[in-house]
Every structure is written in structure tokens, then in C-alpha cells.
Amino acid sequence: MSTSEIGTGAVPPAGTTTPEAPAPTAPAGKAPAPATPAGKAPARKPRRELLAASVGSVVEAYDWTIYGVLAPYFAEQLFPGSSPTARLIAAYLGFALGFLVRPLGSVVIGRLTDTRGRRFGLTLTVGLIAAGSLLLAIVPGHASIGLAAPLLVVAARLVQGLSVGAENPTAAAYVTETAPGRHRYFYSAVSYGGVVLGSALSFIVLSVLLGVFGETGVEDGAWRLAFVFGALLGLTALWIRRGAAESEVFAEDARTRKRTRGGASPWPVLRAHLGPLSVVFAITSGATTVFYFLTVDFPSYAAAAGAATKEEASGALLLGMVALLAGMLAAGKAADRFGALPVLRTGFAGLALGSVPLLAGMVAGRVPVPVVTVVLLFLLALPLAVSNVFAGQLFPPAVRAVAVGLPAALAISLFGGTFPALAEWLRSAGHGGWVPWWPAITCAAALLASWGVREHPLPDTPVSE
Template sequence: MSTSEIGTGAVPPARTKAPEAPAPTAPAGKAPAPARKPRRELLAASVGSVVEAYDWTIYGVLAPYFAEQLFPGSSPTARLIAAYLGFALGFLVRPLGSVVIGRLTDTRGRRFGLTLTVGLIAAGSLLLAVIPGHASIGIAAPLLVVAARLVQGLSVGAENPSAAAYVTETAPGRSRYFYSAVSYGGVVLGSALSFVVLAVLLGVFGEAGVEDGAWRLAFVFGALLGLTALWIRRGAAESEVFAEEAGKRSKASPWPVLRAHLGPLSVVFAITSGATTVFYFLTVDFPAYAADAGAATKEEASGALLLGMVALLGGMLAAGRAADRFGALPVLRTGFAGLALGSVPLLAGMVAGRVPVPVVTVALLFLLALPLAVSNVFAGQLFPPAVRAVAVGLPAALAISVFGGTFPALAEWLRSTGHGGWVPWWPAITCAAALLASWGVREHPRPDTPVSE
């Protein structure tokens, strides 16, 4: 297939199943490359998602407990706001990380990128665990916190696209979307793990003990989790697609190839925008929305979200299997159509007392599971291997920064101005845009075999 056909929606002709290629051999004098083991490769991709989500979430969860020790301010509120600004800065550097580390993943190898991202995430967590308090080192304390969050933001910006490229190129053909669902399911597990760790710390040390320094143990755990992921990833095999392309890969700028794929880039941006808006609405803002609307207390809404998370994980696995059988686009479009058309009526019914809160969380998170399950590998197949990590990462990171990072603030502003009822319309609109954008590409627009650029 010529480069001009890639990303234009051209469907490749049917192909007979190619024999499995032997594992790449190492040059004389070097250790042999790890043997291909699809399940080990799936574990290598998934464990990074767990680490990424845990480290990203645990900062926000623990901010009320460490803000007074690490940040200056005239009041507890000022210190907490400063801590949350450190959280926001991580979003701003995500696109830069997707370009810088994504380019290394495209030129140095998938294993290189995957080990680099979890190594940086682990280093950031360890730094957060050992930073002395503001009373000891003054302004250096918040500056070190910001430095740690910037490092983690860079690595998180490249973690998911690097894993997406790896899964796209290593998953068995008949289980590719199931592997995509499992690998992205690590994000849900990592987020849930952060709340489990907080619950354990509070149970063991109490609120006063966590504020007095036990919060550091959560970051130590994150660093150990990252080192475990690093060990697993170092033992995984390199993608054969990357290895076969490496010999003819040039060091030329990737931008001409990316400019030739502006259509698929915009599709990835739209799909990520819809999914991330719904995700942040349900996992971050939903308790406040339900309480403001009088539908449930924050505690009741948070409890309902636990059921929704189970539905999200189960839905992702089911959606992966369905996509392997029927194709990714029908699954993705079903999810976005349900969210675009069903979000506002379901939430209106909840506010009116006609639809139970748990039913709403389960229904919406199950619908969200459909695009989340397939988007990683589907997006990876839109681009040539030479630019795959950058091409998936850049529009996704921009979408998360613009739509995910700003949604909680937007929702709070709407409520403060008396327009809290408008909050559900934003996720519905972004999902409608994602649904429309999905018609810009066709199913499996390129074969996943080495293609000369």
C-alpha cells in the first residue's frame, strides 16, 4: 500500500495469514532479544497503565493531606489551591511528553519508550515521597513538587501512546481489541488502587497520621510499583514490526508524514475529547453534580461510582471481544451514540428522582467502556509505524489537556453561576462530535505490516 493510501480510508485487500516471523536475533557479542510471548507483552503494556493512573490520581487524592507541609500560604485553602495548581501543570506538559518521548519510542524502539515512561513516573513518585517540608527548606519544597509533577506529566503524555503502539504491533490478530481493552483497563485499576491505598492509610494511621507524614508511604508504594513495571517491561520482546522497520527507518523529521495524516489526527483528537470529557465528568465531578442537583449526597454518589467502575471494566472486556468479531467502528460508534443521546435524559431522570443514581453510573460508564476498549489499537492502526507513537500521542494529549484538565473547573463555574443543569450537555456534545468524526476513517485503514515511508 502506498503512503498516499494510508489514513485515507482505503481498505486493504484481503490477505492470507502470514507465517509467524521468528524472534529477532541479536548481533554477535550481544545478548539475544527476549522471545515473543504475547501474554508477557500484554502484561508489559498493561502494568504501565496501572502505574500511570495510580501516580496521577494519588497526587490529587492526597493533596488535602500534604498541602500544609509542602506548600506556603496564608490559609489551608491557599495551600490546597497551590497543591492543585501543581496537579494542573502536569496536564500542560502532556503534549510535550507525547512528542519528545513519543519520538524516542518511534526511533529507539517500543521497549525503550515503555521503560523510559515508567522509569520517569517512578522517579517522580520517589521524589514526592522524600521532599522535606516547607518549614525545613522553604520555597524549594513546592518547587521540587512542581518538578516532580512536570516529570510525571511528560511521562504520562507518552505512556499511553507508547503502549498503544506496542499493543497494536504485538497483539495476536484475532484478539487485538481484547488486548487493547485489557491494556487500557489498567487505567481503571490504577485509579481504583489509589483510593484503596488512601483507605488503608486512613484505617492504619487515621486522618491526623496521614497529614503528619504517612501520606509519603503512598508515593513510596507508587515508586515501587513503577520499578516493578520497569522490570517487567525490560523483559518483554521488542515489537517485530518496529524491528523489521528499523533498518530502513530514516532520522528525517516526522512532520511531513504527520501533515499527510491530518484527517486521522483530527479523528483521534475528537474521539479522545469525547471519551475524556465523560471520564472526568463521571470520575471527578459526578459526586458534586449529584449533590448540587439534590439527587444524592456526595457519599452516595461516590458509592454508586464503585458499581459503575465494575461495569466499566466488564464492559471494556466485552467490547474488546465484540470488536474482534464485528469490528472496532461499530463498537466505538455504539458507545458514543449512547452517550451523546442518552447522557442528558438519564441525568435528567436522576435529578427528577425517576432513575436511581446507581443505574445512571452503571449505564454511562458501560457506554464509555465501548470506545475506551478499542480506541488505543484503533488509533494506532491509523498511522505508519514510523510515526505511530507521536501520531497517537499528540492529538490525544492535547484533547486530554483541553477537555479533561478543564472540565472540573468548567463544571464548578457553571454551578457557581446557577447553571449546573448545563453540565451534562458538554459531555453529550463532545461525544456527538466524536461520533461524527468516526466517519472520517474506515475500519482497519492500513495493514499492520512494515511499509516503506
């Protein structure tokens, strides 16, 4: 594929109004641009647009995580089973089903985002997430409505899975097109940092509920308050997003497609970008495998290796989360100055080469557990901070949400959703020492794949090799 093929599709040609300009105005003698396909939008305010993108990430991560965190507390009320373990397994199967529909959501809602507008996609995803949380908050128990209870829970999770599959790529497309050019990767870091904050918020809410109601009280129904909070959080995000301006890049591209009757199907364009699609898949696979290893499996890994108790490892992860957030902000600043690829490659190289030795040192007692979590999560911050917007710029606006979302959703489903089960299987087979090799291998693959694209001298215009 030629270099110009992606470069011209991803970046508006010279002379058009782009979101890089601090204060876009209509050309002299011309009226302002007409209302976008998503409806009349307010004047552009980059910080409000950043807030609109970020708040959805918080809601997405909170609602996705809180289900798994609360499953041991609501499984008894909502799921049938011959034993508490059987009911808990059924609840976790509901969690897994959400992963299966994420690729579908990235295509269906992503296509709507690419045709109806970024604001339309942003409001739709967060609205669906809020609706799913509200349904989980009010669904009657299994004792009251029988099998309808678990079916409603699964329905809520499927709706949320569809939405989550499109939320991140929709926000990525929006930030790609609205962030000031000099701060694009910093905006990327801030918007994706909402995922970390949302995940942390779910554990904070559980701690508050346990502190106020106790374990028995949470099991008796106080768990519903966490989903009520998620629904309210989603409605707040919906209000913020409705007040955000439409992407001018999308609006101009939509007008061009309307004049030329283009954009009937995204598949020819996607087939022309198979190389960048593969790169996005590989990059997401590496990052998501490390993320799930550290945030989900690490306490079990450390405990099984005799390096720390689960409680000690979980405490060390809190320090790692601080390093993750700080690292993402620093990585965004660095990418705006030096380009995204050097930052992304530094993170993946460190994870590919350093994960196994660092974890081996921890198991041997030579490296403290908090040092391991801080170093690995800081390295993970580098690709996480820049990959969303970097990936968005690899594709033209007409397919940007679908093109970012589909390979990412597939990677998360195949590598992220399966990693905890894979790690547990390796430990049960007596091969717990092999667990760190899988994240290291996927990061090595992501590092190699990053050479499938190269970066334009300007850090916001990556193009294909």
C-alpha cells in the same frame, strides 16, 4: 488522502513477518532477525507483552491520581500560604501543571519511542513515573527547606506529566504491533483497563492509610507511604518491561528506514495524516470529557442537583467502575469479531443521545443513581476499549507513538483537565443543569468524526476515507 496511503503504512505488506502470526519465525534459509535498536530482546510471548503494556497503565493512573487524592493531606507540609485553603490551591496548581506538559511529553518521548524502539519508550516512561513518585515521597517539608519544597514537588509533577503524556500512546503502539490479530482489541481493552485499576488502587491505598494511621497520622507524614508504594510499583513495572520483547513491526520498519535513510523528521508524515490526527483528537475529547465528568465531577453534580449526597454518589461510582471494566472486556471481544468502528460508534451514540435524558431522570428522582453510573460508564467502556489500538493502526510505525500521543494529549489537557473547573463555574453561575450537555456534545462530535475513517474488512486494518 488515498485509502492505500494509510493502509500500507499501518500494516506490513503481505509476506513479511507480522505480530499477528501466533509464532513468528524467520523465513526458510534465513537467519533470525538481528537485535533491535533498543537492544537484544527476549523471544516473543504475547501474554508477557500484554502484561508489559498493562502494568504501565496501572502505574500511570495510580501515580497521577494519588497526588490529587492526597493533596489535602500534604499541602500543609509542602506548600506555603496564608491559610490552609491557599496551600491546598497551590497543591492543586501543581496538579494542573502536569496536564500542561503532557503534549510535550507525547512529542519528545513519543519521538524517542518511534526512533529508539517501543521497549525503550516503555521503560523510559515508567522509570520517569517511578522517579517522580520517589521524589514526592522524600521531599522535605516547607518548614525545613522553604520554597525549595514546592519547587521540588512541581518538578516531580512536570516529570510525571511528561511521562504520562507518552505512556498511553507508547503502550498503544506496542499493543498494536504485538497483539495477535484475532485478539488485538481484547488486548487493547485489557491494557487500557489498567487505567481503571490504577485509579481505583489510589483510593484503596488512601483508605488503608486512613484506617491504619487516621486522618491526623496521614497529615503528619503517612501520606509519604503512598508515594513510596507508587515508586515500588513503578520499579516492578520497569522490571517487567525490560523483559518484554521488542515489536517486530517496529524492528522491521527501523531496518527499512536505515537502509533507505528515511525517517529523519516525522512532520511530513504527520502533515500527510491530518485527517486521522483530527479523528483521534475528536474521539479522545469525547471519551475524556465523559470520564472526568463521571469520575471527578459526578458526586458534586449529583449533590448540587439534590439527587444524592456526595458519599452516596461516590458509592454508586464503585458499581459503575465494575461495569466499566466488564464493558471494556466485552467491547474488546466484540471489536475482534465485528470491527472497532461499530463498537466505538455504539458507545458514543449512546452517550450523545442518552446522557442528558438519563441524568434528567436521575435529578427528577425517576432513575436511581447507581443505574445512571452503571449505564453511562458501560457506554464509555465501548470507545475506551478499542480507541487506543484503532488509533495506532491509522498511522505508520515510523510516527505511530507521536501521532497517537499528540492529539490525545492535547484533547485530554483541553477537555479533561478543564472540565471540573468548567462544571463548577456553571454551577456557581446558576446553570448546573447545563453540565451534562458538554459531555453529550463532545460525544456527538466524536461520533461524527468517526466517519472520517473507515474500517478494512479485517478489523485490525482501519484506513482513511
